Amino acid sequence: MKKGLLIVLSGPSGVGKGTILKEFVNDPELNLAYSVSMTTRKMRPGEVEGVNYNFVDRPAFEQAIRDGELLEYAEFVGNYYGTPLKNVEKLRAEGKNVLLEIEVQGCQQVMEKCPDALTIFIIPPSMEELEKRIRGRGTEPEEIVQQRLSKANREMELVDQYKFIVCNEDPKLAASIISLIIKRHME
Ligand SMILES: Nc1ncnc2c1ncn2[C@@H]1O[C@H](COP(=O)(O)OP(=O)(O)OP(=O)(O)O)[C@@H](O)[C@H]1O
Numbered sequence: 498m499k500k501g502l503l504i505v506l507s508g509p510s511g512v513g514k515g516t517i518l519k520e521f522v523n524d525p526e527l528n529l530a531y532s533v534s535m536t537t538r539k540m541r542p543g544e545v546e547g548v549n550y551n552f553v554d555r556p557a558f559e560q561a562i563r564d565g566e567l568l569e570y571a572e573f574v575g576n577y578y579g580t581p582l583k584n585v586e587k588l589r590a591e592g593k594n595v596l597l598e599i600e601v602q603g604c605q606q607v608m609e610k611c612p613d614a615l616t617i618f619i620i621p622p623s624m625e626e627l628e629k630r631i632r633g634r635g636t637e638p639e640e641i642v643q644q645r646l647s648k649a650n651r652e653m654e655l656v657d658q659y660k661f662i663v664c665n666e667d668p669k670l671a672a673s674i675i676s677l678i679i680k681r682h683m684e
């Protein structure tokens with residue numbers, strides 16, 4: 498069986514990665530499996546354990562790091578986030594195209610370990626629009642919003658390391674561009 502692709506959606510917090518992803522993740526033609534990350538962040542209202550994330554405490558996350566269980570991980574604005582390696586390998590071996598939605602430090606680790614990964618950086622139409630979106634989502638207190646925005650400015654400098662850059666002006670349009678990129682690489 499042909500091994501599935503590894504697709505990485507990255508970009509600053511609040512740019513709309515999760516919103517875009519919802520538009521294409523269930524398209525049967527793309528044969529995708531979403532990789533559920535592990536995090537030490539507190540669950541937001543409406544999030545579901547095992548669906549949005551596997552929510553763990555810091556000792557459990559640090560044990561997973563020591564045991565080499567993560568394909569990549571990063572500390573992002575006070576919390577750990579990481580991709581369980583075993584699940585990604587299993588799904589790819591079954592022929593599934595595995596989709597990661599991760600921040601840029603983690604994506605750099607994936608670029609080193611899996612140079613064939615399809616890395617896609619989502620950019621906002623402007624930094625003002627990014628700020629509007631992250632505030633509009635209303636999930637983080639002001640202090641965290643400020644930290645995420647200041648990180649976003651530095652993250653944007655890494656855009657040229659990615660294979661594809663997609664602007665999220667409209668989530669449906671961005672999703673159709675990403676679907677096309679994936680289909681081309683499935684041929
Ligand atoms: N094209 C768009 N135009 C306007 N608003 C958008 C657009 N795309 C997403 N949004 C809104 O922006 C906010 C942030 O989107 P989303 O949560 O998908 O971002 P994210 O990149 O996944 O964030 P994080 O990295 O923090 O998980 C949400 O309120 C979402 O509804």
Ligand SMILES: Nc1nc2c(ncn2[C@@H]2O[C@H](COP(=O)(O)O)[C@@H](O)[C@H]2O)c(=O)[nH]1
Pocket residue numbers: 508509510514534535538569570571573578579580598599600601602603604
């Ligand atoms: N390096 C990783 N980054 C991840 C992973 N899962 C999610 N993320 C990214 O973290 C930030 C913050 O997420 P939030 O849910 O608290 O808003 C965001 O950019 C996510 O894409 C992961 O496994 N590894």
